[in-house]
Amino acid sequence: MPPFDVPEGDPFGPHNLPYGVFSIPGERERTVGVRLGDHVLDAGAAARALGSPYADLLARPTLNPLLAAGRTAWSDVRRALTAWVTVPAHRETLAPLLRPLSSVTLHLPFEVADxxxxxxxxxxxxxxxxxxxxxxxxxxxxxxxxxxxxxxxxxxxxxxxxxxxxxxxxxxxxxxxxxxxxxxxxxxxxxxxxxxxxxxxxxxxxxxxxxxxxxxxxxxxxxxxxxxxxxxxxxxxxxxxxxxxxxxxxxxxxxxxxxxxxxxxxxxxxxxxxxxxxxxxxxxxxxxxxxxxxxxxxxxxxxxxxxxxxxxxxxxxxxxxxxxxxxxxxxxxxxxxxxxxxxxxxxxxxxxxxxxxxxxxxxxxxxxxxxxxxxxxxxxxxxxxxxxxxxxxxxxxxxxxxx
Incomplete structure (x- = not known):
């Protein structure tokens, strides 16, 4: 099934969109990802491709910069992500940036302070x-x-x-x-x-x-x-x-x-x-x-x-x-x-x-x-x-x- 076509009732559909950090096996670089069904979207690459002002917060190896940005940024980024994965006009741009969960390595998503x-x-x-x-x-x-x-x-x-x-x-x-x-x-x-x-x-x-x-x-x-x-x-x-x-x-x-x-x-x-x-x-x-x-x-x-x-x-x-x-x-x-x-x-x-x-x-x-x-x-x-x-x-x- 195409990654955008999340089955009805999937608990990780566009209404959810949790954040994580992933890497591709064999590569050391980590980046912020957003889960959609059984795929993960490279959020930083998506933000750059679509001209988001929050690209720098998302193209990071940890969630901490996004966490520190505060509630206005959190809400803005979530609205943008929801639009990116639900508006058909974005599919051609984002399709190459969605990877099956089974093909990536997930990491501790943020640096724990206390x-x-x-x-x-x-x-x-x-x-x-x-x-x-x-x-x-x-x-x-x-x-x-x-x-x-x-x-x-x-x-x-x-x-x-x-x-x-x-x-x-x-x-x-x-x-x-x-x-x-x-x-x-x-x-x-x-x-x-x-x-x-x-x-x-x-x-x-x-x-x-x-x-x-x-x-x-x-x-x-x-x-x-x-x-x-x-x-x-x-x-x-x-x-x-x-x-x-x-x-x-x-x-x-x-x-x-x-x-x-x-x-x-x-x-x-x-x-x-x-x-x-x-x-x-x-x-x-x-x-x-x-x-x-x-x-x-x-x-x-x-x-x-x-x-x-x-x-x-x-x-x-x-x-x-x-x-x-x-x-x-x-x-x-x-x-x-x-x-x-x-x-x-x-x-x-x-x-x-x-x-x-x-x-x-x-x-x-x-x-x-x-x-x-x-x-x-x-x-x-x-x-x-x-x-x-x-x-x-x-x-x-x-x-x-x-x-």
């Missing part, structure tokens, strides 16, 4: 509380309903989908161990998340209010924050995650612009506690998203977490991240935290799905409590689009290889 991970799903937080504090009067910590809990991660180990994940090693100590031991993690887990990519930076000392979050956030992507639960359990008191979380964070090769997700915007769950003014979103536009996520292990779907259930929104997370005066940089990435729904088949981690190993998953290739070497984990998702369409999110996949 990475922050949150803990925004009430269902996930309650499950974790019940697992580790079964006798507590409340499965949530006292601060959970008052602020989006998070931690600063490691930007240098954010990797693109398809990158193998080496099983991490570190200290661990089980209740039966008289002293800690060192070795490969035996409780390797995943966390199904959504990552938000910052474009426009902010000034030090100037918090970003809720109403301005879309001026700073370019788009979102699926994210798998791999977790070594045994290493994490031993190290996290009192300062929190460190080696158990810093070895690999996988992100999609495609960044979906927020403008493609207007029809997926939704109100978050009802707030049960009064919020301080900088987090109070009562009178703001809805900043939740109706994203339908699937988690597959070795091709077998084990969970379908709904992002619409997230208690804390991306706008609130950004407001909290900056309220102390911390500045944003182009390429900052922040994760939503594990996405879990209320049902058992909606849990976004093996920790929850197996209830900390008590209830193994039954897979076609055997039982699993946590990941084994050779396992391949794939996150995929879609969101409601205009006129009954679906907006596809680029998948995140990673294979576990031995230490």
């Amino acid at each position: 990475y922050v991970d949150f803990y925004a799903s009430e269902n996930h937080a309650r499950n974790v509380g019940r697992i580790f504090r079964p006798d507590a009067a409340d499965s949530l910590t006292p601060n959970w309903k008052h602020l989006p809990i998070g931690y600063h991660g490691r930007a240098g180990t954010v990797v693109v989908s398809g990158t193998d994940v080496i099983r991490p090693s570190g200290q661990r100590r089980s209740p039966a161990d008289p002293a800690p031991v060192f070795g490969p993690s035996v409780r390797l887990d995943i966390e199904a998340e959504v990552g938000f990519v910052v474009g426009t930076p902010s000034e030090p000392g100037r918090p970003v209010p809720l109403r301005d979050w879309r001026e700073h956030v370019f788009g979102l992507c699926l994210l798998n924050d791999w977790s070594a639960r045994d290493i994490q359990a031993w190290e996290y008191v009192p300062l929190g995650p460190f080696l158990g979380k810093s070895f690999a964070t996988s992100v999609a090769a495609w960044i979906t612009p927020l403008d493609a997700l207007e029809d997926a915007r939704t109100a978050p769950p009802e707030r049960t506690h009064p919020l301080l003014p900088y987090l109070d979103d009562t009178d703001t536009e809805p900043s939740g998203y109706d994203l339908r996520i699937s988690v597959a292990v070795n091709g077998h779907v084990v969970s379908e977490p709904p992002f619409s259930t997230m208690y804390w929104t991306a706008a609130q997370q950004l407001a909290h991240l900056t309220v102390n005066g911390a500045s944003l940089r182009t390429g900052d990435l922040y994760g939503s935290g594990t996405v879990s729904g209320p049902a058992e088949r909606e849990r976004g981690s093996l920790l929850e799905l197996t209830w900390n190993g008590r209830d193994p998953l039954e897979l076609p290739d055997g039982k699993r409590t946590f990941l084994e070497d050779g396992d391949v984990v794939t996150l995929s998702a879609w969101a409601p689009g205009p006129d009954g369409t679906r907006v596809g999110l680029g998948e995140v996949t990673g294979r576990v290889i031995p230490a």
